[in-house]
Structure formats: structure tokens, C-alpha cells
Amino acid sequence: MNVYFLPNENIKNHQIYILIDLLRATSSISALVHCGAEEIFVTDDIDVAKELKNMGYLLSGERGAIKLEGFDFGNSPLEFLNNSDKIRKKSIVLTTSNGSKAMKKINELGDTIALSLLNFSSVVDFIVQKDFQNIGIVCSGTNGVVSLEDSYLAGLFVQKIMEKHTYNLNDGAKISLNLTKSKRSYVMNSDHSKRLKNLGLKDDLEFCFNIDLFQVVPYSKQNSYTFKNLI
Numbered sequence: 550m551n552v553y554f555l556p557n558e559n560i561k562n563h564q565i566y567i568l569i570d571l572l573r574a575t576s577s578i579s580a581l582v583h584c585g586a587e588e589i590f591v592t593d594d595i596d597v598a599k600e601l602k603n604m605g606y607l608l609s610g611e612r613g614a615i616k617l618e619g620f621d622f623g624n625s626p627l628e629f630l631n632n633s634d635k636i637r638k639k640s641i642v643l644t645t646s647n648g649s650k651a652m653k654k655i656n657e658l659g660d661t662i663a664l665s666l667l668n669f670s671s672v673v674d675f676i677v678q679k680d681f682q683n684i685g686i687v688c689s690g691t692n693g694v695v696s697l698e699d700s701y702l703a704g705l706f707v708q709k710i711m712e713k714h715t716y717n718l719n720d721g722a723k724i725s726l727n728l729t730k731s732k733r734s735y736v737m738n739s740d741h742s743k744r745l746k747n748l749g750l751k752d753d754l755e756f757c758f759n760i761d762l763f764q765v766v767p768y769s770k771q772n773s774y775t776f777k778n779l780i
């Protein structure tokens with residue numbers, strides 16, 4: 550089991566990929582699936598997202614963590630939850646600053662699951678049950694820089710899986726395991742956490758640190774860039 554702190558590492562050759570962008574793309578994807586979205590198409594291209602509006606997609610996304618003009622929603626798990634009636638059975642397109650770029654790289658290489666704290670145990674149970682031999686856990690980071698919260702979640706995931714299954718770990722996985730000793734308050738003071746607080750998004754930040762609120766496994770088949778719930 551390998552952990553990569555940034556998507557531009559050599560992430561090839563895994564049977565299954567776990568995508569992490571705790572703040573906030575994979576938390577948003579988990580929330581959207583929980584709200585009953587039919588599918589979530591992820592793209593890093595705002596124009597591609599806009600084109601899908603004509604095909605009935607709802608538009609969601611951000612740049613610099615701020616909702617895009619003319620979009621139905623930002624990239625806020627709380628906003629999605631508060632609008633679940635509008636989201637149920639709808640196709641959604643999500644475009645974000647970092648998570649979508651990571652998704653583009655990863656989903657080209659293999660099937661991909663979106664992991665957040667909000668759907669932590671559902672993904673753990675699924676992975677353990679499937680008995681995958683070769684798991685690649687890829688953190689999105691922020692603007693090309695490693696992020697503490699993604700690395701911390703990667704460590705929690707490795708730790709939990711290792712309670713049930715033995716894997717060889719790369720150095721990234723071993724480093725991430727050490728981060729699990731960190732206090733939640735320490736992780737919630739990461740660079741991107743501070744950015745969200747400064748933008749008045751403290752509620753969203755805190756919400757993303759809830760564990761197991763949702764029983765969902767957002768799964769995207771290789772090259773589809775589209776998450777659907779598996780359970």
C-alpha cells in the first residue's frame with residue numbers, strides 16, 4: 550500500500566486508487582453522493598463544466614475556495630447538505646482548484662474511490678472486503694504543495710486498513726502513519742484550513758472533520774471521471 554503526498558509523484562501501477570482532498574473536494578463528493586446525486590462528473594476545466602449545463606447538469610465548484618460565478622453551488626459539503634432536495638437524482642459537475650486536477654491524473658490510471666473523513670469507515674470496509682492487493686492512496690495537496698490534512702487522512706486510512714490486512718508500505722505510507730498521532734486541532738491549523746477560516750468558511754472546515762456521517766463509497770471507473778455510489 551503506497552501513499553503519495555502529491556499527484557505528480559510516480560503513482561502508476563495500482564489496482565485501485567484512493568483520492569484524498571479532505572478540504573474540500575472529496576468531502577464534497579461524499580456529501581453529494583449522500584444527498585442522492587445520480588453522478589458527479591469531475592473536471593478541472595471550467596469551460597467543460599459550463600458546457601454540461603445545457604445537458605441538464607447542475608454546476609458546482611470553486612477557484613481559490615470561492616464559488617464560481619453563475620454556478621449553482623460552490624464546493625461546500627454543508628451547502629450540498631442544505632440543498633439535498635435540489636441535488637437528489639441530479640447529475641452534478643464539480644470543478645475545483647486541486648482535487649479535480651488530481652482526479653484527472655488518477656482516474657486515467659485506474660478505478661478511483663473518493664475518501665474523506667465523512668465516509669471513512671465505508672471506504673475502509675469496502676477495501677477490506679474486496680481484498681485489493683495493491684492500493685495507491687493519492688493526496689491532492691494544495692497548489693502543488695503537500696497538505697497536512699490530506700497526509701493525516703492518508704495515515705488514518707493506512708492505520709485502519711493495516712488492522713485488518715498486512716501490506717508492504719512505501720515510505721509515504723510510513724510517514725503518514727506518524728501523522729496519525731497529531732491532535733485534530735493541530736491538523737485544523739493547516740495552511741488550507743487557515744485559508745478557509747480567513748474566507749469565513751470555518752463551519753465548512755469543521756464539518757469536514759466529522760467522522761462517518763455518511764455511508765457512501767463514491768466510485769469512478771477508470772477514465773470516466775464520474776463518481777457514483779457503490780453501496
Ligand code: MLT
Pocket residue numbers: 570572573574575611613614615624645646647648649691
Ligand atoms: C481544491 O480542490 O482545491 C479544494 O477543494 C479547494 C476548496 O477548499 O474549495
